[in-house]
Amino acid sequence: MCVDIAFHSDIQITKEAFPGLVIKRTPAYSIEFNEQILGPLFPECSVIVSTDGRQEATTMEWGVFPTWITDRKERDIRRNNQLNLRSEKIFTETASLAHKLRKRRLLIPVNGIYEHRKVNGIKNMVPYFVFYPDGKPFYLPGLYQQASVVDNDGVVTENLSFGLLTTGANTTMAGIHNSGTNKHRMPLFLTEEMAQSWISASLQENEMKEILAYKIPDKDLEYHPVYSIRGGKVRPDGMPKYTLWEWPGLPPLGQDNAQSSLF
Template sequence: MCYDVSFHTNIQLTLDIFPDLADNRQLELNSDALIHVEGHALPLYYIINTKDHVPQLTNMEWGVTPLYVKDPKERTARRSGMINARSERILDDHKSYWYRIRNNRCLIPVSGIYEHRQISGWKNKVPYLVQLKDTPLFFLPGLYQESTEVDTLTGELYQEGTYTLITRPANSLMAQIHNSGENKHRMPLFIHHEMAKQWIDPELTEAGVREVLNYEIPAEELSYSTVYTIRGGKQRPDHQEKDAHWEWAALPPLGNDTPLNAGTQQSLF
């Protein structure tokens, strides 16, 4: 699945790609603080959706609120399990929550995503930054939800916007990187700019939605680089940002998960 993303770019790039985009952000976020965003923290982020046939840039929190849960505290707790939506369940699983909100389509602007690779005998997985080639910014399709919630401290009602990021079966490259864990061999639904514009078009037919959901980006259109640990507060020894390349000693090439000339993992942690 995909729980880690990077938005380390100028928001003006999004406005350039969508020149008719209404900028309805309630908050300006610090780009440097978004080099790594972890979904389980339910962070506030940027998304693009369409309101009254006008695309808009707004702020929403990652992790859809499950409206079938009535208790406000339990709703929040359940959101960590609503960070990703499997593409296969959006149109064809009529019992799925994603089917219920299938028409609430949105885009998440990112500069890259992070995924972890397991190496035989290594305690810690190796993080990779994966991006679309030849573009500093791309858009991951998602679904969003707007709801009325209750402040558990004051009892006051407020409007909340939340979203989920869509994943699909991995292509040949991502299957070699995301090679372990309960949700191994999955990846975000990578799409190009023109397909992203179609995704938030309210006139898009079900056949058009299915075409986007079934799209598998060719492996050669993705770039990838190993990085230092992205989770936790440990600083990089070279003091560079989290999205900068980090050379892992004895790291085997993709497709071979046995360390090169080493029996143990280099000491990073």
């Protein structure tokens, strides 16, 4: 699952890709929080939607809210499983949540995503930061839900929540996301042109299928290992979480046994 993203750029920079963008709302988080936005917290995230013919930047909660579940613990477990939605299910499983939400499309602006790699001989999973070569924000596709939710006090509120679309991994991402029940998956990375089309109200089903079938070339992704992003550990060098961290003995992707030092 992709449950860690980073969006540390000012939302204003997205106007370079979306010149007519109306910035309606932005999350009130610290720069440090935005260096690693953790999905299982169900945080408010910046998203871009098309509303009444105009593109808007607003916020929605990450993790599609399961409105039919009243037990909070059970609801959070189910919601955690809806942080990601499999893109393949949109047109192949009509009973799936992805199919039901297929007309509610959005984009999640990010500077990059985090994913963990298992390496034999290294005790902990090695986290990687994956980003586009130009270093600019890019836009991941997702689907959203608008629903009436009753809180613990019985108050009804309108809830907007989304799931991030995933697909089968390319060679690079398969080398990084190489373990776990959802291994060899990755976000549906898009070109900027595809991202623009994704939220267009005029998008046709055949065009949508073309976008969903896209697999980003390996050369169009950059990546490097980073310091631990689990357990609240602070980087010893004080650098942002997404910056390079050298792991001793870390082998190249595809070679999953740690290298021993010769000295």
